[in-house]
Amino acid sequence: MKPAVSVLLLVLLAVAGLSRAQVKTSLLDLANSIGSVLPSLSRPANSSRIFYGVMFDAGSTGTRIHVYTFIQSDSDLPVLDNEMFHSIKPGLSAYSDSPEMAGHTVRMLLKVAKKTVPRLEWKRTPVVLRATAGLRLLPPEKAQALLAQVQDAFDESPFLVPNNSVSIMNGTNEGILAWVTVNFLTGHLNAQIKNTVGILDLGGGSTQITFLPKLRKTIESAPGPDYIARFDMFNSTYELYTHSYLGNGLMAARLATLGALGAEGLEWRVFRSSCLPKKFRDEWSFGGLTYQVSGIPDGYAGYKLCYQEVLKVVKGIIHQPYELKDSNIFYAFSYYFDRAVDAGLIDGAQGGLLQVRDFKKRAKEVCNKMTKYRPVSPFLCMDMTYITCLLKDGFGFKENTMLQLTKKVNNVEASWALGATFDHFRNLKIH
Template sequence: MKMKLSVLIPLLVLLAIIDLSQAQVKTSLLDLTNSIGSILPSLSRPANHSRIFYAVMFDAGSTGTRIHVYTFIQGDSAELPLLDNEMFHSIKPGLSGYADSPEMAAHTVRMLLKVAKKTVPRLEWKRTPVVLRATAGLRLLAAEKAQALLEQVQHVFDESPFLVPDNSVSIMNGTNEGVLAWISVNFLTGHLKAQTKKTVGILDLGGGSTQITFLPKLRKTIGSVPVDDYIGRLDIFNSTFELYTHSYLGNGLMAARLATLGALGAEGLEWRVFKSSCLPKKFRDKWTFGGLTYQVSGHPDGYSGYKLCYQEVLKVVKGIIHQPYELEDSSVFYAFSYYFDRAVDAGLIDGVQGGLLEVRHFKKRAKEVCNKMTKNPPISSFLCMDMTYITCLLKDGFGFKESTVLQLTKKVNNVEASWALGATLDHFHNLKIH
C-alpha cells in the first residue's frame, strides 16, 4: 500500500501542473482535474501554509466573451499573490452581438461558467468571486440595450454557486481598461514590485476601442496632456505610479473599419453599400459587427491600393489620437489583441511565440498586401484595411517612429495578455486606481 501511495501522489501533482491550454483541453481531462482538485491544495501547499484561492473574471469584449479562471497562491498578505495557473476560454460573438436577444447573451455566459465549474474545486465555489466587466462593445450600444444585457448576465451569476460580489456586472470605463492591462503585463513580467524603476508600456487594440498606457520618464509628458483623463494614478506598495493612459472609443479595429467605410452611425443599412479602396475591387459581401449587418465592397471601376487606403484610414486617426510628448525608444511596449492577431494573419510573427516587430514592418506588409490584392487575394478581404489602419494608428496616431520595436504577444508566461488579470488583482487588493 505504501508503494502505491508514493506513486499516486507524484502522479496527482504532475497532472495538476500540466499546462491546460484551451486548444488542448479535453472534457475528460477537465473532469479528472476537477475530481482531484479538492485534495491538491493539501498536497502542493508550501511549507509556510500559503493559501490557494481562485477567481473568475469575464471579459465581455466587442467581438467575443472570454472567461479567465485564475489560481493564486497567497503568501505574505502585504504582497501581491503568485499566479499559479490560468484557464482561458472564449466564445464569439460578443454580448453586443445579442443586443436584440439578451437571453442568448445570458446563454453564452452560462456556457462559459461550465469552464469555471470544471476548474475550481467544488468546495471552493462559494468562496470564489465571479465578476464580469464589459468594454467598448457595450459602451457603443444604446444605454437601454446595454442595461438589458447586463441584467441578463446578473441573473446567470445570481443563479450560480459562486460568490457574487457587489457590482459584479458592469461596464468598465476606458481609463481603467488601460491601467488594468498595464498592471497585468507588468505583474506577469515581474515589474510590479516595490521600488520598481523599470516598467513596460502596453498597446491594446480591441474591436471597439484601443488603449495606450505607460509610465512616463519626463514630467512634460504628463504636463502636456490635453485633459486630465489622460492621467491614471495607481497607489501600490506605498508608492504612486502616475501613468499616461487613454482609451479611444471608436478606434478599435472593427469600429475603425466602420469609420473608414463611412458606416459608423449610418442609416439605411438594408440598401446602402459601403465602398473602400482598402478592399479588393471585385469584393462584395455582408459584414456584421455589434449586431448590425453592413453591405461592403471595393470600387469595381475605381482604384485600390495602399496610398488610397492610407488616405481613408488617416481620417479615422488624424486629430483624434493624441501624440504623447514622449515615446522613449528605451521604453518597451507590449502590443496585443488585434495587433498580435493581424501580425499573425499577415505572416509577420509566429502565432504561438509572437515576436519583436518594428513599426516599419507593419507598413511594409500593408503595402504588399494592398498593392497585390487583385493578383493575390489575402486570406481576409479586410487585411489590407486592417494592416494599413494599424500602421496609421502607430505612426500618425500615437507618433511612434518607424524604427520603434514592439513586443507582439498573446500570452506572457502562459497567461493571456489583457486587463482581466489586473482587474482581478484590483478586486482582491484594492490597488486604488484613480
C-alpha cells in the first residue's frame, strides 16, 4: 500500500464522530428505536463518491456497532461524513450457554446498518466483528460457538463479508490500535513532534497500558518480548511498551476481589466484601453467570480494608514499567472515565484532567460514606479503590501523575475501534 494512501486513510479516520454512548438498550427496545436514532445523511448517496464500513466491537459488557459513512472528495481525500453508533447489553459472553443469542444480537444490530447504508451499497460494504476480553476469558470451544453464530448472521446478511471478518482481537493489538488512534487525533504522530501520549484502557475483562518509552532501560527491563511492539508509520519506526492484562478489567477484578473467580456452587454461596455496604445484598451478573454478593453485616467496611482486598488482585500480577514517573501524559478512558464521572470527579460531557491522588482521595470518601454513594452504585467503593490500587501499586504511577480522562478526542471515540477500522480498511485496500 502506498504511503500516501495510508496517510489519506488516517486523515479520513481523524474526523470521526460519536462517542461510545452509554446506551443501555434491550433487544426489544433497540428494535423499536432504530428508526428514531438514525441520523439523516448530510449528502445524497452517490456510489462513486460515498462508501461505507461497519465495525462491531464485541466487548465483555456489551456489543456495539459503528456504521461509518465515507466521502471521496474531488481531491481524492476521503473524509468521514457520518458515524452511526448503537449498543446492546449484555456482551456476547453472557450467552456462552445459548450461543444462538449471539447471532440474534448481531442480527438486531445489523438492522442499524441496513437503515444507515443505502440498499445499493450493501454488497460493497464490509462488515467486521472484533471480540475482546469477554470471549478471551471463555473456554475456546464456547467462544468459537459464539463466533460461529456471528459468522452465520454475517453470511446471511446482504453485506460484504471479508475473510477473517469475525475473530477475537489480540489484547496487544487492542492497546496498540488505541494508542495509534489517540496519538494521531492529538497530532502526536507528526514527524516534527517527538512527544507522544500514553493510553490506559480499562474494560470489563481486561486492562491495557501502552506508551512510547524514552529510556532504553524500559524496553530492556520488560518481563518478556510480548511487552514490546514495533511498527512503522509516517516513515518512522515506533517501539512501544504495551501489555494487556486479561482478568484485570473492572468486572473481572470485582469477581477476583469477591473470591468468586472460578468458584462453584453459585446457587447457594454468598460472596462478601468489606468494599460493599454492610447491609447490601443482591445478585450481580457478569459473563453469563449470576453471583450472590453482600457486604459484611457484622464486620468492618471502609477504604483500608477494601484496599487490602483489591491489592491481592494487583500485586505480583501487574508489571511496573521502569519509566512512568515523568515520561508521558496518559489518556485514560473506558471505565476509568465512567467511574470518575460516577464519583463526581469529572464532567460526563467534558472529561477532565486528574492526578492519581484524586482517585485515591475520592475512593476514601466513597468507601467511608458508602450509604451516600450507594444510589450511584453499591460497587463504587470497590471500583474506585481498585482503580487507585491498579494505578499506584499496579503500574507504579506517582500520586501526582496527570491523567487526561476522556471519552472522545476531537469528537472521536477514544478506543481501539477506529484504529481497528483503519487497519481493516488498509488490509482491504478500500480507497
